[in-house]
Amino acid sequence: xxxxxxxxxxxxxRKEKSSKFSKRKKGFLKKAEELAVLCNTDIVLLVFSPxxxxxxxxxxxxxxxxxxxxLSSMSEDEREExxxxxxxxxxxxxxxxxxxxxxxxxxxxxxxxLREARELxxxxxxxxxxxxxxxxxxxxxxxxxxxxxxxxxxxMFKKVFRS
Amino acid sequence: xxxxxxxxxxxxxRKEKSSKFSKRKKGFLKKAEELAVLCNTDIVLLVFSPxxxxxxxxxxxxxxxxxxxxLSSMSEDEREExxxxxxxxxxxxxxxxxxxxxxxxxxxxxxxxLREARELxxxxxxxxxxxxxxxxxxxxxxxxxxxxxxxxxxxMFKKVFRS
DNA sequence: TGCTCTATATATAAAGT
DNA sequence: TACTTTATATATAGAGC
Numbered sequence: 001x002x003x004x005x006x007x008x009x010x011x012x013x014r015k016e017k018s019s020k021f022s023k024r025k026k027g028f029l030k031k032a033e034e035l036a037v038l039c040n041t042d043i044v045l046l047v048f049s050p051x052x053x054x055x056x057x058x059x060x061x062x063x064x065x066x067x068x069x070x071l072s073s074m075s076e077d078e079r080e081e082x083x084x085x086x087x088x089x090x091x092x093x094x095x096x097x098x099x100x101x102x103x104x105x106x107x108x109x110x111x112x113x114l115r116e117a118r119e120l121x122x123x124x125x126x127x128x129x130x131x132x133x134x135x136x137x138x139x140x141x142x143x144x145x146x147x148x149x150x151x152x153x154x155x156m157f158k159k160v161f162r163s
Numbered sequence: 164x165x166x167x168x169x170x171x172x173x174x175x176x177r178k179e180k181s182s183k184f185s186k187r188k189k190g191f192l193k194k195a196e197e198l199a200v201l202c203n204t205d206i207v208l209l210v211f212s213p214x215x216x217x218x219x220x221x222x223x224x225x226x227x228x229x230x231x232x233x234l235s236s237m238s239e240d241e242r243e244e245x246x247x248x249x250x251x252x253x254x255x256x257x258x259x260x261x262x263x264x265x266x267x268x269x270x271x272x273x274x275x276x277l278r279e280a281r282e283l284x285x286x287x288x289x290x291x292x293x294x295x296x297x298x299x300x301x302x303x304x305x306x307x308x309x310x311x312x313x314x315x316x317x318x319m320f321k322k323v324f325r326s
Numbered sequence: 327t328g329c330t331c332t333a334t335a336t337a338t339a340a341a342g343t
Numbered sequence: 344t345a346c347t348t349t350a351t352a353t354a355t356a357g358a359g360c
Binding site for chain 2: 025045
Binding site for chain 1: 353355
């Protein structure tokens, strides 16, 4: 797929690895998007980059709210799938908060924001804690509130992290 | 990438959609594998096929035990990442058990196996239940036992579902 | 890392089995 | 659904900015 055929083994050169990663990641996410659209499927993708920042993907043309909508209309037999999504996304949100805090820590003049971020994390963690026992959450109204939180939080994170 | 350029929209014809899905899924997983190997990254991939059987992918050349190894050597700051993986995989294991049961239900002469599968599910679910509060699990020895369960269970599922 | 360029490798559409 | 074949679309290697 290029000037030369390359051997399928880990690239040792750091710079080359990073450049290959960003190139191939782009193509890979495009493929994910195409697969999701063409075949009307839900895809969730977690990639840890060489620089270890986790990348979460879900198809843009099938936004999270629509996935959640689909999940909420699932039969009882499929409920387990719903649980996967919810727990997965909630953990991811928590991860993102931790990244915010780590970023803030590197800026001495941002202590107020750091404090705010910590408070936010504490609040969100308490929501998460309830979700660590999702089988106990059986009130549909409560589920809806949780989903709203989820959608809101993700949109907020998108603002913070552009890509 | 074919005789004709195709429009990027959901394929309505069922048969065509299924065939495209299996073709593109193959290519997509290959890309995931290549990305994982070339750039030495961890990739976790959940795809719901048009026939709704979930497909979990993690790079073959970076087997789960190695991912777990890496996770267990993570710093405290990165512990959240570990939690994502564990909860994610545990839910997936549970999903697989549910599929076993559903498959067995379609065969009248397999009631014994059905009973066995149900018992297995109950046992595994009790392990899972502990994991729904992963923050309470802080004993390292217990974590190791959990990881062993995880690796064992996944190898077992590979035997049941060849692909 | 992100872009461009071009040659080449690879994926896949369509049709058939 | 899984193969094959062939033509063609697409991804990307390598180099430079």
